[in-house]
Amino acid sequence: MVKNDDFMPRILAFLCNWCSYAGADLAGTSRLKYPASILPIRVMCSSRVDPLFVLRAYLGGADGVLVAGCHPGDCHYQEGNYYTRRRFAALKKIVETIGLDSDRLRLSWVSASEGQKYAKVATEFTNKIKELGENSAKTKIFL
Amino acid sequence: MTKALRINESTEKGIIEFLKFLLEKGKVKAVFSLKKISDNGAVAYSLITDPDELKDAVPFYPLMPVNAGKLLSRFTLKEGTRKPVIAVLKPCELRGFVELLKREQGSLENLYIISSICCGVFPSKTEVDGNAEKNLSKYWDTVKKGEISPDIRSVCKACEEFIPYTADLTVDYLGNNDIDKKCLIYLNNKNGEDLAKDMKGDFSEKELDRKKIDKIKEKRLAEKKKLYDKIDSKMKGIDGLVNVFGRCIGCHGCSKVCPICYCKLCEFESPDSEYSPSNYETELRKRGGLKVPPGTIYYHLGRITHIGISCVACGQCNDVCPVEIPVADIFKKVGESIQKMFDYIPGKDLEEEIPLVTFKQEEFAEVEE
Numbered sequence: 001m002v003k004n005d006d007f008m009p010r011i012l013a014f015l016c017n018w019c020s021y022a023g024a025d026l027a028g029t030s031r032l033k034y035p036a037s038i039l040p041i042r043v044m045c046s047s048r049v050d051p052l053f054v055l056r057a058y059l060g061g062a063d064g065v066l067v068a069g070c071h072p073g074d075c076h077y078q079e080g081n082y083y084t085r086r087r088f089a090a091l092k093k094i095v096e097t098i099g100l101d102s103d104r105l106r107l108s109w110v111s112a113s114e115g116q117k118y119a120k121v122a123t124e125f126t127n128k129i130k131e132l133g134e135n136s137a138k139t140k141i142f143l
Numbered sequence: 144m145t146k147a148l149r150i151n152e153s154t155e156k157g158i159i160e161f162l163k164f165l166l167e168k169g170k171v172k173a174v175f176s177l178k179k180i181s182d183n184g185a186v187a188y189s190l191i192t193d194p195d196e197l198k199d200a201v202p203f204y205p206l207m208p209v210n211a212g213k214l215l216s217r218f219t220l221k222e223g224t225r226k227p228v229i230a231v232l233k234p235c236e237l238r239g240f241v242e243l244l245k246r247e248q249g250s251l252e253n254l255y256i257i258s259s260i261c262c263g264v265f266p267s268k269t270e271v272d273g274n275a276e277k278n279l280s281k282y283w284d285t286v287k288k289g290e291i292s293p294d295i296r297s298v299c300k301a302c303e304e305f306i307p308y309t310a311d312l313t314v315d316y317l318g319n320n321d322i323d324k325k326c327l328i329y330l331n332n333k334n335g336e337d338l339a340k341d342m343k344g345d346f347s348e349k350e351l352d353r354k355k356i357d358k359i360k361e362k363r364l365a366e367k368k369k370l371y372d373k374i375d376s377k378m379k380g381i382d383g384l385v386n387v388f389g390r391c392i393g394c395h396g397c398s399k400v401c402p403i404c405y406c407k408l409c410e411f412e413s414p415d416s417e418y419s420p421s422n423y424e425t426e427l428r429k430r431g432g433l434k435v436p437p438g439t440i441y442y443h444l445g446r447i448t449h450i451g452i453s454c455v456a457c458g459q460c461n462d463v464c465p466v467e468i469p470v471a472d473i474f475k476k477v478g479e480s481i482q483k484m485f486d487y488i489p490g491k492d493l494e495e496e497i498p499l500v501t502f503k504q505e506e507f508a509e510v511e512e
Binding site for chain 2: 051052055056059060061072073079082083085086087088089090091092093094096097098099100101106107108109121124136137138139140141142143
């Protein structure tokens with residue numbers, strides 16, 4: 001793993017349309033500062049995120065993968081994020097058991113009014129990934 | 144206490160007698176069982192309607208040419224069997240079938256299940272080498288003593304789920320010194336009792352001998368630890384994955400034989416998984432080189448996320464791998480790690496929902512950061 005101060009992680013973020021994407025928007029319109037490390041992908045619900053998406057991002061060389069959705073109980077589709085939570089817990093366990101770095105995966109609840117929280121999550125996660133260094137899958141030829 | 148039937152024949156013969164009785168009395172119209180198909184020791188699952196054909200049936204032969212759960216699913220996929228059929232399954236095959244039933248891939252209608260306290264099966268290679276027949280008497284010797292046969296599959300040696308959960312009848316031969324003289328069948332429910340009614344033999348109330356079960360379980364746990372330690376020593380980081388799965392030739396045999404993989408169009412065989420020239424260019428810009436076609440590790444990890452929760456660790460995938468990747472050993476370990484999170488034993492109970500299609504409102508709060 002390469003570790004240096006110039007390292008700017010590339011973090012793929014799956015943001016749910018109704019809460020977290022709007023939260024990210026709010027962070028922007030409120031002119032909050034957070035690292036430019038996040039590449040957002042908008043999904044209609046966090047439960048749309050097949051664990052395969054996360055694995056593909058990881059193996060594709062993303063330094064971190066963030067899945068963000070509405071707070072439990074606030075899902076636009078009533079219960080999507082409950083499924084997300086279970087799947088994500090299982091995925092993290094799989095990644096851990098298989099000997100990969102589960103700290104590169106993060107699940108956060110960010111509501112549409114939580115621009116502040118979005119900026120905080122982005123900053124925290126970026127710093128964490130900076131500590132972990134670059135994802136070694138990025139330069140693997142056999143995948 | 145469970146009702147039990149003791150037939151005063153060897154276990155091998157007693158089962159055949161029992162199945163014959165069921166056919167002759169018309170209690171079932173067909174028997175689904177392993178059957179010898181040639182004199183070179185090859186066996187195959189077969190449906191048998193003629194009682195005389197049962198002479199070549201080998202219900203508890205320690206081989207698993209196919210996970211029979213998958214076969215029963217295909218047999219009952221369009222509609223349940225119209226006439227009563229009894230199927231002889233190993234516990235993990237039964238659990239595989241139950242997992243498929245949860246996915247609406249079959250029907251239990253008119254289907255009776257007879258299973259056994261399983262002592263493991265040989266790898267299919269044993270059959271190819273012609274060693275199955277040769278090792279057979281050694282196998283039954285270890286069964287009598289309640290020990291682990293050295294010739295069975297690695298996942299069988301490490302299996303703790305060797306008692307069937309949902310069978311109508313359970314044959315018990317583990318650790319019985321007198322299997323040459325008697326055949327003990329537990330009648331687990333009303334179906335089992337109805338089937339056994341009027342069969343020649345002694346009926347009684349009995350309980351499984353927990354002590355002998357625990358004894359073998361302990362031995363198997365020790366084997367499991369050994370197996371898991373071996374995996375742990377290999378699977379470290381992305382390099383570990385490359386080392387383990389690097390030999391994969393992409394035949395997808397492991398998914399073809401898996402009792403849980405039932406998708407008609409597999410994600411990994413769909414056009415979505417094909418790489419276009421521009422995909423290659425993107426990857427090459429990062430890496431400076433790329434295995435063609437890419438996606439080997441993605442395939443295996445992806446399959447774990449899809450079926451790990453329901454993996455019954457039958458070991459078929461180990462057997463079919465042409466380059467001897469210990470797929471089943473890895474899936475057993477990883478599958479178990481997530482099954483434990485939900486206290487879920489795949490195939491234990493048909494009514495229990497697959498954990499990933501349900502939820503509780505208050506749980507896993509620690510996963511969110």
